[in-house]
Amino acid sequence: MREGLRATLAVSAGFWCALGEMLRSCAARLRMLGALRKDEHWPARNLGPALRWFSSEKDFCLPNPSWSEDLRHLFHQFMKKCEDGSWTYISEKEMLDLQKKASELSFQNVKPMKKKQFPSTLTRNFQEGLGFEYAMFYNKDERRIVCLFQGGPLLQGFPGLLHGGAIVTMVDYSISILSTKTIGFTMTAYINITYKRPIPIGSVVVINGQVDKIEERKVFLSSSVHSADEKTLYSEATSLFVQLNLEKSET
């Protein structure tokens, strides 16, 4: 008798658990649908001050108090290289202009954004020093980009070390700007990255990206991540970016 009661209770607990799970999943779907119906690209709930909005007022690529000596030193070295015109500094405003143009694109079933104001790109959604601190330089003739990057504590993977996702994010973003400046708006079709050595949080690395080959709409790029003194090779990547076929797009 007692066994029977125990079995009934177990079945009934299982039922309530499954029902709870189902309701939670339905609620999540409804929230998602609500967000989609509003034709927004982020959750419907008000994120308030947690969300950093794009601002053209501040150039986040310039040195700030969180920058280490290494980062400042490299930044000034590259600024010097800009004096003869071979390299150009890519300001936050230039990145913002690209983002603005990208937000007006209509491609592959993604409607252009209606909002005049939109959230910052992933790499700019952190407070000074906590996430991605970087500056980029472009060499048009050599089809190269250099990104000086210092990853903060919010990008941690293994204790004290940068998360691989954060590393590939910075590599991908840098070469995406390079391929876009080379042939127009492109998207990453693939990026194959090899992590050779771990990167300590707060250390400065140099991401070098270059265009290897262009075949019609396809841009093949390679990139490397080195320590500031160039002695340590942290990562290497090869990638394909495809120019957006806007004629094929829906309007």
Ligand SMILES: CCCCCCCCCC(=O)SCCNC(=O)CCNC(=O)[C@H](O)C(C)(C)COP(=O)(O)OP(=O)(O)OC[C@H]1O[C@@H](n2cnc3c(N)ncnc32)[C@H](O)[C@@H]1OP(=O)(O)O
């Ligand atoms: C710059 C400022 C704004 C940027 C902000 C930061 C951006 C950060 C960069 C990213 O993270 S982008 C986000 C991650 N990527 C995506 O979500 C892309 C998803 N994939 C797609 O939308 C499409 O697959 C893609 C646009 C890449 C290509 O689709 P399409 O329909 O335009 O091209 P199609 O499929 O016709 O292929 C064109 C050529 O590329 C080749 N291809 C495409 N994908 C490939 C692939 N994965 N591997 C090898 N080849 C590929 C394809 O075989 C073909 O070669 P052929 O011309 O020789 O026949």
